[in-house]
């Protein structure tokens with residue numbers, strides 16, 4: 095089946111996005127790209143999960159949606175090669191990990207040299223590291239009794255969740271919060287934060 099993609103604008107810097115799940119952060123990027131506020135064009139969305147709603151969001155927006163996993167492509171090496179091919183093909187300026195649940199290949203980090211962004215739903219280095227994702231993060235925040243949590247945007251390096259932080263925004267923890275209520279408030283802050291940091295990198299010469 096042939097797919098139609100939106101017209102490519104060669105004068106705009108290019109963005110690639112990796113997602114594993116619902117893609118609500120991706121949707122904000124799509125919407126802000128459409129209004130011109132992002133200052134760049136999303137060329138493709140790659141997911142390790144063929145059922146990710148994020149891929150559907152991409153297709154609905156006329157953006158190339160690619161399922162790339164060891165299962166779908168045959169090996170982890172093939173996934174790595176696919177990512178590098180897409181980055182080179184579209185001269186990707188910024189790669190955004192918007193809820194991507196897999197480690198990305200070191201070669202991809204090197205190829206983009208400081209232009210891979212990740213979003214984490216807490217104030218790193220607190221509540222980060224292996225196993226700290228999704229509701230586990232908000233459960234740990236509530237269990238700790240912390241009064242504040244938030245959003246971190248950081249550059250991706252070879253060290254998981256430890257790359258240089260480019261933005262943090264604080265979210266209050268309320269008495270009676272559940273992981274769901276807190277998670278929803280943090281996610282709303284993510285939606286207002288990620289695209290701004292993507293824009294900042296896109297604006298750089």
Ligand code: GRF
Nearest residue numbers: 116117118119193213214215
């Ligand atoms: C967000 O909470 C993000 O911080 C984390 O994964 C979640 C993705 O949510 N890395 P969505 O797919 O953008 O809705």
